[in-house]
Amino acid sequence: MDFITILSIFVLACFVGYFVVWSVTPALHTPLMSVTNAISSVIVVGALIAAAAAGSTGSKWLGLAAVVMASINIFGGFAVTARMLAMYKKKERR
Amino acid sequence: MHEVAHTPAWVMLAYLFAGVCFILALRGLSSPESSRSGNRLGILGMVVAVGTTLAYYRPVTAVGGTDLVSDLDATLFAEILAAIAIGAVIGVVTARRIAMTAMPQLVAAFHSLVGLAAVCVGAAAYLNPAAFGIAEASGLIHPGSRVEMGLGVAIGAITFSGSVIAFLKLNGNMSGKPIMLPGRHVINLGTLAAILILIGYFVSDEAPWVFFTVMGLSFAIGFLLIIPIGGADMPVVVSMLNSYSGWAAAAMGFTLQNSAMIITGALVGSSGAILSYIMCRAMNRNFISVIAGGFGGGDAAA
Numbered sequence: 001m002d003f004i005t006i007l008s009i010f011v012l013a014c015f016v017g018y019f020v021v022w023s024v025t026p027a028l029h030t031p032l033m034s035v036t037n038a039i040s041s042v043i044v045v046g047a048l049i050a051a052a053a054a055g056s057t058g059s060k061w062l063g064l065a066a067v068v069m070a071s072i073n074i075f076g077g078f079a080v081t082a083r084m085l086a087m088y089k090k091k092e093r094r
Numbered sequence: 095m096h097e098v099a100h101t102p103a104w105v106m107l108a109y110l111f112a113g114v115c116f117i118l119a120l121r122g123l124s125s126p127e128s129s130r131s132g133n134r135l136g137i138l139g140m141v142v143a144v145g146t147t148l149a150y151y152r153p154v155t156a157v158g159g160t161d162l163v164s165d166l167d168a169t170l171f172a173e174i175l176a177a178i179a180i181g182a183v184i185g186v187v188t189a190r191r192i193a194m195t196a197m198p199q200l201v202a203a204f205h206s207l208v209g210l211a212a213v214c215v216g217a218a219a220y221l222n223p224a225a226f227g228i229a230e231a232s233g234l235i236h237p238g239s240r241v242e243m244g245l246g247v248a249i250g251a252i253t254f255s256g257s258v259i260a261f262l263k264l265n266g267n268m269s270g271k272p273i274m275l276p277g278r279h280v281i282n283l284g285t286l287a288a289i290l291i292l293i294g295y296f297v298s299d300e301a302p303w304v305f306f307t308v309m310g311l312s313f314a315i316g317f318l319l320i321i322p323i324g325g326a327d328m329p330v331v332v333s334m335l336n337s338y339s340g341w342a343a344a345a346m347g348f349t350l351q352n353s354a355m356i357i358t359g360a361l362v363g364s365s366g367a368i369l370s371y372i373m374c375r376a377m378n379r380n381f382i383s384v385i386a387g388g389f390g391g392g393d394a395a396a
Binding site: 021040063 | 212
């Protein structure tokens with residue numbers, strides 16, 4: 001991919017992000033923040049590439065450390081969001 | 095143009111699918127009816143992104159090996175799976191045990207991990223550029239990649255140290271009162287300018303001191319930016335740091351030419367920024383004064 005293609009993808013994704021959350025209900029601010037946090041752990045992709053790359057021990061361990069940190073965030077982030085949403089649903093029923 | 099080894103179409107399509115899942119996840123979380131399916135779509139997207147990466151960027155024993163099974167570096171692959179498992183256990187246990195009232199600081203703690211992970215990935219790419227396909231024939235890192243790498247590490251480091259302070263303030267380990275350093279705006283602007291100048295200089299000289307000074311200064315500025323912000327404004331700050339973690343992922347995505355990281359990073363970056371703006375408005379606070387720290391600290395109604 002050349003730089004312009006990547007830049008186009010980036011700019012369009014920025015606009016999608018801009019428009020997608022405007023209508024959020026105030027009660028959902030914290031769950032939305034927490035799911036966004038979980039999604040930002042996409043950095044795990046870079047961490048996996050770094051861990052698997054051959055040629056440097058230092059880089060491999062940095063990659064593995066990053067995989068652990070990002071995984072905490074993935075599993076913790078989605079689990080915590082699910083917990084918050086479950087609570088929200090109970091409140092609605094009452 | 096720096097060209098990384100051609101990524102096959104199925105990998106690009108899988109990343110695109112993951113990106114669409116994340117968009118729908120954010121959209122889903124905007125209203126109560128669709129929120130739970132939104133969360134599930136987020137999980138699906140992450141599974142696809144991680145699965146694709148594990149399959150395509152699997153560790154191989156011989157460079158250039160194409161045979162899926164025989165060339166697999168089984169030890170390293172097991173180590174990677176173990177790393178994911180360790181993270182999974184810590185993450186799930188923390189998420190289950192934490193009190194509902196401690197949610198904001200938990201999210202802040204999670205952000206700091208994303209920031210630190212971005213710094214680690216940046217440092218790994220700096221130490222081993224050839225493996226990431228960003229080295230030129232001379233062995234030096236491509237100048238364009240240096241800028242992207244420098245920005246990614248800087249934003250990641252700011253996210254990390256900023257989130258640590260936000261966590262300490264929300265968790266009560268640190269006073270929620272704004273800490274106003276004299277001349278803080280001058281210090282902050284000076285540090286930011288120094289970071290940007292050094293990233294610019296990094297293009298002409300990829301010496302380790304430049305890289306690590308950028309990293310160190312960024313850790314410092316993350317700390318300096320958040321200490322003058324009062325405890326009541328912290329939820330907005332956490333959301334803002336969320337946005338930073340997205341930008342850090344996107345910058346690393348530019349470095350690695352990885353569309354999953356670019357799409358998702360940009361999505362998280364811009365939606366996080368908008369969410370913090372919306373939260374500010376809901377709290378009747380001025381967005382700029384919260385983010386710049388302590389302009390309106392005296393009249394915090396909450």
